[in-house]
Amino acid sequence: MKQSVKPSLFGIEHSNRDFTDKDSWGKNQFNSSFPTALVAYLAHENLESVYLKLDENLEIVHDLIAAENLFGLPPNSENLFYAFEAQFLPFQKFLTGNIPRVDLVTQNSADGASLKGLEIKLTALPDNSTCHLAEEYFGCEIVVRPDTIVYAACSLFAFFDDRREDLSRIIGDGFEEISDWTEPGAIIPYLGEMFRVIDEVSLAVNGFQSPLVIQPIWKTVGKSPKLAENCLDVFVWSELAFIRLFAQIAKKEVREHKITRQLRTLIWLFKMLYDFSKEGKVNYLRIIDSLSYNTKNDKAFALSGRVTHQFMKGEILLEPRIKKEEIRNIILGGGQNLLSPERRFDAIIFNSSDLF
Numbered sequence: 001m002k003q004s005v006k007p008s009l010f011g012i013e014h015s016n017r018d019f020t021d022k023d024s025w026g027k028n029q030f031n032s033s034f035p036t037a038l039v040a041y042l043a044h045e046n047l048e049s050v051y052l053k054l055d056e057n058l059e060i061v062h063d064l065i066a067a068e069n070l071f072g073l074p075p076n077s078e079n080l081f082y083a084f085e086a087q088f089l090p091f092q093k094f095l096t097g098n099i100p101r102v103d104l105v106t107q108n109s110a111d112g113a114s115l116k117g118l119e120i121k122l123t124a125l126p127d128n129s130t131c132h133l134a135e136e137y138f139g140c141e142i143v144v145r146p147d148t149i150v151y152a153a154c155s156l157f158a159f160f161d162d163r164r165e166d167l168s169r170i171i172g173d174g175f176e177e178i179s180d181w182t183e184p185g186a187i188i189p190y191l192g193e194m195f196r197v198i199d200e201v202s203l204a205v206n207g208f209q210s211p212l213v214i215q216p217i218w219k220t221v222g223k224s225p226k227l228a229e230n231c232l233d234v235f236v237w238s239e240l241a242f243i244r245l246f247a248q249i250a251k252k253e254v255r256e257h258k259i260t261r262q263l264r265t266l267i268w269l270f271k272m273l274y275d276f277s278k279e280g281k282v283n284y285l286r287i288i289d290s291l292s293y294n295t296k297n298d299k300a301f302a303l304s305g306r307v308t309h310q311f312m313k314g315e316i317l318l319e320p321r322i323k324k325e326e327i328r329n330i331i332l333g334g335g336q337n338l339l340s341p342e343r344r345f346d347a348i349i350f351n352s353s354d355l356f
Contacts, residue, residue, distance in 0.1 A: 005333055006019075006020050006333045007019050007020050007025075007332070007333045007334055007335035007337075007338055008020075008332045008333050008335060009033055009034065009036070009037035009330060009331060009332065009335065010037045010040055010041045010044070010329060010330045010331075010332060011036075011037050011039075011040025011041060011043075011044065011075045011076070012033065012036060012037055012040065012082055013078075013080075014078075014080065014081045014082065014109060015033075015081065015082035015083070015084065016081075016082070016083050016084060016086070017029060017033060017082075017084055019033075019335060022338045022340075024338075025335065025338040025339050025340065026340055027340060029084070030339065031120065031122045032084055032085070032103040032104055032120045032122075033082075033084060034122070034216075034330070034331070035120050035122050035214055035216040035234065036082060036084075036104060036120070036214075037330050037331075038216055038232060038234055038322070038330060039067050039070060039071070039075065039214065039216075039234055040067060040075035040076075041322070041326070041329065041330050042067065042233075042234060042321075042322070043066070043067035043068075043074070043075050043076075044075075044076075045322075047321060048064035048065055048066050048067070049064065049065050049067070049070060049214075049233075049234040049235065049236045050062055050063075050064065050065075050233070050234065050235045050236065050312075050314075050316055051063040051064055051065035051211070051235075051236050051238070052235060052236065052237045052238065052241040052242075052311060052312070053209055053238040053240065053241050054202055054206060054209060054238065054240040054241050054244055055206075056203075056206060058199060058202060058203065058244065060241045060244055060245065060311050062314060065211060065236050069211075070116070070118075070211050070214070070236060071106045071115065071116060072106050072108070072115025072116045073106065073108060073115065078109075079108050079109045079110045080106060080107075080108070080109070081106070081107040081108070081109045082104060082106060082107075083104070083105040083106070083107055084103065084104055084105075085101050085102075085103065086101060086102065086104075086105040087099045087100070087101055087102070087105070088102055088105050088114055088116075088117025088151070088154075089114050090114055090117075090158075091117065091151070091154035091157070091158070093281075094154050094157040094158075094161075094276065094280075094281060094282060095150070095154070095281065095282055095283075095284055096281055096282065096283040096284075097283065097284070097285055099150075099154075100147040100150055100151075100284075101147070102117045102118060102119055102147065102151055103118060103119050103120040103214075104116075104117075104118045104119075104120060104214075105117050105118075106118075116210075116211065117151060118211065118212065118213070118214055119145075119147075119148045119151065119212060119213045119214070120213075120214045120215075120216075121142055121143070121144075121213060121214070121215045121216075122215075122216050122218070123140035123141065123142055123215055123216070123217055123218075124140060124141075124217075124218060124219075124220065125138050125139070125140050125217045125218065125219040125220070125305070125317070125320075126138035126139060126140075126219075126220070126222070126223070126305055127139060127140055127141040127304060127305035128141070128223075128304075128305075129141070129304040129305050129306045130304075130305040130306055130309065131222055131223040132223075135318065136313075136318055137309060138219075138305065138309070138317070138318075139304070139305025139306055139307070139308050139309030139312065139313075140215070140217055140305050140308055140309075140312070141302060141303065141304050141305050141308070142215065142302065142303050142308055143299055143301075143302040144246075144265075144299060144300045144301055144302070144303075145299060145300060146268070146288050146297060146299070146300045148212070148213065148242075148300065149265055149268055149269055149272075149300050150272070150284045151212060151239075152212055152239045152242060152243055152269065153269055153272040153273065153276075153282070153284070155210060155212060155239040156201060156205060156239070156273065157276050157282075159204070159205045159208055160276070160277075164276070164277055164280060166204065167201070167273065167276070167277040168277045168278075170197055170200045170201060170204065171197050171273065171274060171277055172193075172197075174190070174193060175190060175193070175274060178190060181271065181290070181291060182290055182291060182293075184257060184258070184259045184293055185257070187259070187267060188254070188255075188257070188259070191254055191263065191266075191267075192254075194266060194267065194270040195247065195250075195251055195266070197270060197273065198243065198247055198266065198269065198270065201273065202240050202243065202244065205240060206240065209238040209239060209240040209241075210238060210239060211236045211237070211238055211239075212237055212238060212239040212242050213236065213237040213242050214234060214235075214236050215234070215235045215236070215237060216232065216233065216234045216235070217232070217233055217234075217235065217317070217320060218231055218232055219231045219232070219320055220348075225348055226348075227324040227348055227352070228320075228324070229323055229324060230319045230320045230321065230322070230323055230324075231320055231322065231323065231324045232320050232321075232322035232323075232324075232326075232327070233316050233317075233320035233321050233322060235312055235316075235317075241311075243269065245303070245308075245311060246262045246265050246266065246300075246301055246303070247262075247266055249262045249301075249303065249307060250262035250263045250265070250266045259293040259295075261295060261299075261300065261301040261302075262301050264291065264292075264293050264295060264300075264301075265300045265301050267291055268287055268288060268291060268300070271287050271291065272284060272287060275287070324355060325355070327349065327355050328355055328356050331349065331356075334356075336349050336355075336356060
């Protein structure tokens with residue numbers, strides 16, 4: 001493999017980041033650009049990412065997804081442009097106000113078309129909740145922003161765009177009776193019906209689900225800062241599997257007077273679907289700001305490794321396919337020297353001169 005003479009990342013030939021600039025290696029930038037390069041490297045090695053998707057029984061199952069289907073073009077295509085921290089403009093028509101930015105928008109430079117809008121969650125394996133368990137029970141914590149819920153909703157809007165009457169039929173007219181969406185007491189009696197709607201929407205969209213969240217994992221030896229020999233791999237969640245992830249947890253948290261973060265996220269998603277069925281457009285900022293239920297809106301929810309393990313477990317979580325020695329094939333041209341070691345993964349690479 002040809003070694004780059006200037007700082008760069010494998011497979012990212014055309015993007016809105018200049019990897020010769022130290023600013024492009026900050027913690028926030030690295031957490032989206034390195035995973036993108038990792039997907040490209042997997043493709044180069046004839047490997048596909050693990051694809052978590054929903055089957056016809058509404059169960060989260062494992063499949064594989066090729067980088068070409070994840071990005072919309074093959075990673076080695078001259079026409080593939082990576083726009084980091086960008087807006088996925090095809091979804092703008094569904095929203096009042098500017099669409100939020102997403103971690104990665106892939107574009108076809110031949111015609112300027114936006115191909116995919118993807119969230120990226122670089123996660124450590126194990127997390128604090130599983131590091132003391134046997135290796136086969138290691139899991140990753142995942143923290144989700146409200147904007148990710150907006151993108152999940154927009155993916156559903158795209159399916160129902162020319163069949164809003166189908167969505168209205170699924171929702172029914174019982175929700176007209178809700179007197180105050182901001183009051184937990186007015187909402188809680190309707191949660192069961194909201195779960196029903198989300199399930200029926202998921203069944204309707206099932207054959208057309210698409211990738212939403214890229215979740216690369218980096219594995220350490222227990223809780224130590226030492227990378228495992230087999231340390232890197234990529235999981236991808238479809239929008240339906242991702243919705244199912246928090247909906248299943250939320251369903252277990254229904255209480256008489258309390259709305260948890262997972263329940264609130266489900267209410268946000270339902271309200272967006274409900275408003276879209278009525279108006280064809282959604283004021284997502286108003287929904288998120290007004291339906292806070294006395295909980296901060298800085299994140300939608302967080303799930304520990306104990307929770308995510310049940311959905312991600314398998315041979316690849318136990319033994320990721322990319323070895324630590326291969327990191328030198330992904331970070332090129334001395335790029336590791338531009339890292340700012342503020343996060344654990346950055347710090348490990350920065351302080352592991354033996355890798356290079």
